[in-house]
Amino acid sequence: MNFLYFDPGLGAMIVQAIVAVAAGVLLFSKNVLYKVKSFFGLVKEDDSYDSIDVDEEDTEETNDKNQ
Amino acid sequence: MKKIPKKPMTKTSKTHEASFRDPSGYIYHDGNILRRKINPIYFPQYKKLKDSGFFKTLIKNNLLISHEETSVSEDEIIITPEHIPFITNPYEWGFEQYKQAALLTLKIQKFALSKGFILKDASAYNVTFHKGKPIFIDTLSFDFYEEGSPWRAYKQFVTHFLGPLVLARYHGNEVFNMLQAYIDGIPVKMISSMLPPKTKLSSVLYPNIHLLAKMESRHSEDYKAQTKIAKLSLKAQNNIIESLYNYISKLSLKEVSEWGDYYSKTNYNETAFNTKKDLIRNWVSPLNAKKLIDIGGNDGTFARTVQDLVPHIMVTDIDSNAVDANFSQILKNKEDNILPFVCDVLQPAPGIGFNNTERESLVHRLTEYKPDVTMALALIHHITLSGNVPFEKSAAFFAKFSKNLIIEFPKREDSWVTSLLVRKREFINYFDFYNQIEFEKGYSKFFTLVKKEELAGTKRVMYLFENKNYGS
Numbered sequence: 188m189n190f191l192y193f194d195p196g197l198g199a200m201i202v203q204a205i206v207a208v209a210a211g212v213l214l215f216s217k218n219v220l221y222k223v224k225s226f227f228g229l230v231k232e233d234d235s236y237d238s239i240d241v242d243e244e245d246t247e248e249t250n251d252k253n254q
Numbered sequence: 255m256k257k258i259p260k261k262p263m264t265k266t267s268k269t270h271e272a273s274f275r276d277p278s279g280y281i282y283h284d285g286n287i288l289r290r291k292i293n294p295i296y297f298p299q300y301k302k303l304k305d306s307g308f309f310k311t312l313i314k315n316n317l318l319i320s321h322e323e324t325s326v327s328e329d330e331i332i333i334t335p336e337h338i339p340f341i342t343n344p345y346e347w348g349f350e351q352y353k354q355a356a357l358l359t360l361k362i363q364k365f366a367l368s369k370g371f372i373l374k375d376a377s378a379y380n381v382t383f384h385k386g387k388p389i390f391i392d393t394l395s396f397d398f399y400e401e402g403s404p405w406r407a408y409k410q411f412v413t414h415f416l417g418p419l420v421l422a423r424y425h426g427n428e429v430f431n432m433l434q435a436y437i438d439g440i441p442v443k444m445i446s447s448m449l450p451p452k453t454k455l456s457s458v459l460y461p462n463i464h465l466l467a468k469m470e471s472r473h474s475e476d477y478k479a480q481t482k483i484a485k486l487s488l489k490a491q492n493n494i495i496e497s498l499y500n501y502i503s504k505l506s507l508k509e510v511s512e513w514g515d516y517y518s519k520t521n522y523n524e525t526a527f528n529t530k531k532d533l534i535r536n537w538v539s540p541l542n543a544k545k546l547i548d549i550g551g552n553d554g555t556f557a558r559t560v561q562d563l564v565p566h567i568m569v570t571d572i573d574s575n576a577v578d579a580n581f582s583q584i585l586k587n588k589e590d591n592i593l594p595f596v597c598d599v600l601q602p603a604p605g606i607g608f609n610n611t612e613r614e615s616l617v618h619r620l621t622e623y624k625p626d627v628t629m630a631l632a633l634i635h636h637i638t639l640s641g642n643v644p645f646e647k648s649a650a651f652f653a654k655f656s657k658n659l660i661i662e663f664p665k666r667e668d669s670w671v672t673s674l675l676v677r678k679r680e681f682i683n684y685f686d687f688y689n690q691i692e693f694e695k696g697y698s699k700f701f702t703l704v705k706k707e708e709l710a711g712t713k714r715v716m717y718l719f720e721n722k723n724y725g726s
Binding site: 195196197198199200201202203204205206207208209210211212213214217237239240241242243 | 468
């Protein structure tokens with residue numbers, strides 16, 4: 188069971204379905220654009236911000252100090 | 255299970271003033287140490303988060319504050335998080351800092367989703383800055399992901415992060431001050447109303463803000479919680495997170511005033527500049543400071559002269575561009591002992607929230623932080639002449655939290671001071687008290703003069719004071 192200790196806002200729960208569709212379209216078109224651009228060699232790497240993905244490598248074998 | 259020393263709530267322990275909203279547990283002061291108590295209601299989540307290595311991965315990547323398990327029993331688990339010397343609040347961040355805090359939150363939510371968890375809240379207060387980076391500090395903010403359920407903290411993310419950031423883009427960084435009035439984020443309706451109409455054409459801002467505002471007001475009267483909530487697939491939710499992440503990482507202030515030319519505008523030459531740097535280093539060295547705050551410290555140029563001597567340094571400025579410039583240097587050079595934040599000395603952040611203590615005032619936090627050295631360089635003329643604060647009053651302010659005070663006094667002949675005085679026009683005589691004699695008189699009420707030195711090539715004098723009543 189999820190434990191709800193603050194009101195998430197009903198409108199906000201419903202709107203996410205629409206937001207997700209918009210986001211899906213946007214990400215898809217960006218992806219297509221990226222592929223077209225990279226085909227023509229127009230992609231510039233921008234590494235000023237981290238990727239959204241968390242690096243999970245070598246977490247298994249290392250340090251116990253955080254435990 | 256470990257054996258526990260019973261009675262963790264001793265006489266010295268006191269619940270943290272900001273820790274009461276979430277019934278999963280709370281933070282309390284055990285003497286000087288901050289600990290977190292976890293209630294049985296949260297045991298299943300905590301155990302899964304721990305055993306699956308979820309905490310470990312986040313901590314290893316410096317995304318979540320590390321903690322040690324202090325004790326485990328049937329009715330409580332106590333964990334002790336790593337100590338953070340000073341907590342800054344969202345309304346004290348520069349734009350870049352705010353942005354990084356938002357991105358961190360999304361990153362953690364995306365990772366949580368991939369492991370079968372969610373962030374159950376997305377409060378900006380769950381993030382603070384530590385060792386040069388934003389870090390998530392609420393270890394109990396995670397819950398199990400429920401198949402098909404939308405993100406419950408979505409609206410909170412909009413009111414705490416997306417909204418303030420987008421508003422700052424159009425109205426400037428000062429918008430973050432609105433969070434002092436709205437502790438749970440700027441209301442969606444207000445965000446929507448403050449944005450220019452063209453944002454309704456944005457494929458990100460329209461659904462995430464304008465449509466959300468509409469839906470919220472349409473469904474605000476569902477008192478019995480009867481309306482059915484549509485399911486949202488995991489993929490769909492990931493799309494929301496990712497598109498917000500992409501949008502925010504590209505967000506910038508509309509009017510970026512270039513930072514970096516302040517020092518060239520001032521009227522001292524390079525020699526004087528270096529003399530001042532040397533003097534600061536020479537004065538700070540023997541004080542063996544562990545903690546230093548530079549108030550009005552700009553982009554941290556002078557604080558950096560003692561960076562290798564002092565383990566923890568804070569640099570504040572009223573100009574959020576300076577704070578941002580400082581923060582980008584920190585990121586670029588991976589500096590871990592400087593904490594920059596925005597502060598208007600004439601109006602420091604108040605205590606806000608329930609009982610006015612949920613988020614402590616700046617003065618309160620500084621009193622607890624107890625800096626060994628406070629620096630106020632080229633600041634007193636602004637306090638005195640722009641803010642009309644008498645010397646005795648500003649001295650009383652510094653005396654509240656400072657042990658040693660290094661303060662720079664620009665004389666009346668200094669071009670900055672002259673310009674401030676001229677702007678007083680016919681009231682210029684009211685400010686005849688702005689001179690060294692009056693300054694020393696005012697400050698001697700609270701401080702003992704230790705050193706005093708004119709800066710060659712300038713119309714400025716440096717003072718080193720020691721607090722008369724420090725610690726008493």
